[in-house]
Amino acid sequence: MKLSDYTAFPTDIPIIVEDNLFLYPFMISPLFLADEENIKAANEALDHNSLVMVCTAKVGDEHRRDFNAIYPAGVIGSIMRKVDLPDGRVKILFQGMQKGTILKELSTAPLRAKVDVLRTQPADAIKIEATLSVLREKVTLLGSLGGQFPPDLIKTIEENNDVHRICDLVASSMRLKKEQAFSLFTETNDEAHLLKLIDYVIEEIESSRLKKEIKTKVHSQIEKVNKEYFLKEQLKQIQKELGTDNQREEEIEEYRKKLEAKKDHMEEDAYKEIKKQIDKLSRMHPDSADANLIQSYLDWVIEIPYGKLSKKALDVLEVKSQLDKDHYSLEKPKERIEEYFAVRELLDKRGIGEKAANGAILCFSGPPGVGKTSLANSIAKALKRKLVRIALGGLEDVNELRGHRRTYIGAMPGRIVQGIIEAGEMNPVVVLDEIDKVARSFRGDPTAVLLEVLDPEQNNKFRDYYLNFNIDLSKVIFIATANEVGSIPAPLRDRMEFIFVSSYTPQEKYEIAKKYLIPQELKKHGLKNSEVSISKPTLQLIISNYTRESGVRNLRRRIADILRKVAKQLLMDTSLEKLNISNTNLKEYLPKTVFEIDEVDKENSVGIVNGLAWTSVGGDVLKVEAIRIQGKGGIQITGSLGDVMKESAKIALSVVKVLIDNQKINVPLSIIPTTGLDKEESARKIEPSDVYRRYDLHIHVPEGATPKDGPSAGITMATAIASILCNKKVKSDVAMTGELTLTGKVLPIGGLKEKLIAAYKAKIKTALIPKKNYEKDLDEIPDEVKEKMTIIPVSRIEEVLEFALVK
Incomplete structure (x- = not known):
């Protein structure tokens, strides 16, 4: 049946909207119509024995039934058969005849428009034939890569000489987007039509090749995994029959389970390195030397507490309370510490993130015994975090901090990673004690490692030589202590903010001894408050005459000396209930005096x-x-x-x-000597x-x-x-x-x-x-x-x- 059997064009005909597919003139297609406008259009065409045009809905406008939601071109054809379905839908059998284009919109209920046949421009026959041969070649190649073009369809394309029919056959068999299909559908220049189609076919060839390559690799990998699985299962059965111990396999499986449990919390490079070592261990003989080294490595790295953080929220009031409870005086240092944690708490509450809070690294500097390390202890208590202390005094081997490479005998992680493993959490308080006494030798310069550790911009990717992957130290609170700031190298000093903890006055020492030292030492020596008393003048005498220091460390030792003798006396003489330490009997407990600072002379x-x-x-x-x-x-x-x-x-x-x-x-001239001078000097005034x-x-x-x-x-x-x-x-x-x-x-x-x-x-x-x-x-x-x-x-x-x- 031909268009000429119906009417001359242009003409008015109803329009049916197809939501998904582009139809072509050679197709006889079943269409299922669900919406009322499409059913009306079909009924109108059947009632008047007229043609109908099927247009495709635009991308994202499916189920809309107006001219703005459809492409302005489609297939003109006739409805061969109509069947009403039980679910209310209508099935029609549509025969395409010719491409058409909308000239004028007439009505929307149903859609009706003035339509004309889409006419093509004549082209050079030689060029068309040459381009057509290229298209056939590419289609044949695409058919060999996938199942889009069956052999029968390829044969039809090769034997047919109708350019439009070949283009429509190829386009209908490819997975084209609606915009691409419409561009081809409405192209009126045959040569341009063929060239566009060749470009799409080439793209599809590249895509098919890539998919085939990936599919081949996946199948190879699956076969390899299946093969390994069956071999391992056979090995297990053989070992079981021989009575061989399978404890090693259980250990390796335990490593794998622990690794997978931490996978979501660790970096990709860390996961790959640990997995690589587990796989290597599983292939090694258990008695080889390398197996023992790898097992030691896995015992360390698998214990790194990835994902474990102290969940206690920052509270500056708790920090203040703990500092006041543990330390007397030190108002300036305590105020600066409170400010530091107030900023961190505010950033956390406002959701800016912990990374933004990693500003200054605090360093407590001052004379020995003034409470630098104990300030850090109080901070850890207030934050409910584990405390890790790393003594840097005399440290000269850079590998002590960075870790030893696994090629060395007795290699192990650096002290920083060891401290995190011991703490069992990724955000402990790490005290770098005596940072001013780090030494430098032929083994390297440890301050170079500390530069990276204490720099908030770098320590999120700290690399330990033993681990051989990066570890995030950005959540760790680092606190350093030092006696002399001038001994710290300038670049390292630049990364820290110094809080100076100065000497105590005699009155401050008295208050510290009374409120902290004596109660603590009584507890350490198993004594009660009712069994010993030290008078105020005696305590002041101990401070002035028996200690020489800026802090209170020696004062604690002198109090401990007294309490040891008290404990001995109480045990040897059971009749004693209480001992009073006064100025008169102090020499019995502390025989040696140390004059800290002599009083000045009274005479000028x-x-x-x-x-x-x-x-x-x-x-x-x-x-x-x-x-x-x-x-x-x-x-x-x-x-x-x-x-x-x-x-x-x-x-x-x-x-x-x-x-x-x-x-x-x-100058009184009388003090100037006149004896022993030569004549010239004696004669001069x-x-x-x-x-x-x-x-x-x-x-x-x-x-x-x-x-x-x-x-x-x-x-x-x-x-x-x-x-x-x-x-x-x-x-x-x-x-x-x-x-x-x-x-x-x-x-x-x-x-x-x-x-x-x-x-x-x-x-x-x-x-x-x-x-x-x-x-x-x-x-x-x-x-x-x-x-x-x-x-x-x-x-x-x-x-x-x-x-x-x-x-």
Whole structure:
């Protein structure tokens, strides 16, 4: 049947919408119509014995029945048969005749439009034939790769010479998207139509080749796995028959189970490395040396607590409460710790994530025994996290931290990974103790590893040589401790924020002993509060005369010495119920006294000045002594002084000479020697400058066995030199510290808090400090020190001499 049997074109005909398929003119297709508009269109065509056009719905617009939802071209054909189905649908048998295009929309219920036949443009027959042969070749190749083109269809394509019929056959057999199918369907240029179709066929060939390759690989892998499974099952049965122990297989299976349980929480490279070693172990003979090494490796790595985290939420109030409970005083350090965890808690609550909280790495620095490590212990308690302590003092082998490569005998993970395994969680509190005492040798530089560990931008991929894969340390809270910040290498120092924990005053030591040390030591020695008492004056005497330290470690030891003797007495004399320790009987328990800082002399002296010094165990009061000896203006410096301190002495002498020359210091001429001079010198009038020409000076700092260095003794030495050359006494209750320049300026110094605490212990009444220190550091000085002592800021040497010398 032909179109000419119906009507001339263009003409008005109803439209049926097909949701999924593109139909072609050569097709006779059953269509199932479910919606009312399509059924109306079919009925109208049958009633009037007219043609109908089937158009395809656009992508995403299925089930819409308007002209905007369909492609404006389709197949014109006739309905050969119609059957009403029991479920309400209608089945029609549609015969396609010719491609058509919509010219004008007429109605929407049902869809009806003016339609014309889609006409093609004539093309060069030679070009068409050549292009057609290429298409046939590609279709044959595609047919050999998959089942889209059966042999009968390929034969039909090869034997047919109708370009449109061949294009429609090929397009209908391919899995084309609707947009691609419509582009081909509406192409009116035969050559362009063939070229587009060839491109689609080539794409399908590449896709089919890739699928075939993947399928082949999958089948090979499945066959390999099945083969291994059957061989292993046979091996198990053979071992069972022979009575061989299958414990090793059970161990390997246990490794696999543990690995799979942690797979979701570990990185891909870690999973692959561990799985690789398990597979290698399963293929090895159990008695080989490598098998033992791999098994040791798996015993370590399988215990890494992937996915295990302390679930206790951060609470800055709990941190504050724990710090106050465990530590007396230390207000500044405790405040900084609270700020650190307040920021982390706020980030967690606002969902910004733990990674953003990894800012500064805290480092507690200060003298021994002031509570640096115990602060870290308190943080771990408050956060309910495990505490891992890594002692870095004297560490010089980089592999101790990084781990040893598995090629070495006795290799094991580094201390950091070991600590995480022991803690059993991925976010413990790790204390890097004595980070300033890390050594450097031919074995490497451990600080290079610490640079990576303490850098929040790098430690999420820390590589341990033993593990041979990266491990995430970003959730670990690292806290370092140090005695001297200056000993830490600059790049490592740059990654940390220092919280300085300074010396305790005698009153603070008394409170710490009363509230913490004595109760703790009583418990350790099995004693009750009712069995021993230490009076307040006795405790103060122990602090002042039996300990020499900035912290309270030795004070704890002295209390322990007393309680050991008390425990012995209670056991040997059962009649004793309580022992009272007082000043009168203290020598029975602590026979040896250690004078920490001598009290200053009560009498003013010429050439003796109290200087304030900083040491690694706190502050100290050092006397600087000077004498004059008849000579020729030379200077001798003793007392185991460093180069900087010797230079300070020379600067001080030069400054005092200038002051004498400018008559800012009065020199009594009576002290200038006149004997032993030649005639010319004897005849000359005596001048003030003769005092430093005719005398040699000797400057000494007592405790000559102790090395001393630093610039802060500048004004102390200048005062001693001025005193001895002017024959003026120095006030015995005045102490001073400050660097001196050649122009007489007083420069700021470090360690002011420790120095002033030492002055307070020595019962100094007046302290002279640089003006800049007074302006910026005075708020760090304990109140009891500021109340009992007058602190005077000075900016020039003239002011120092004004306050220090007796007029």
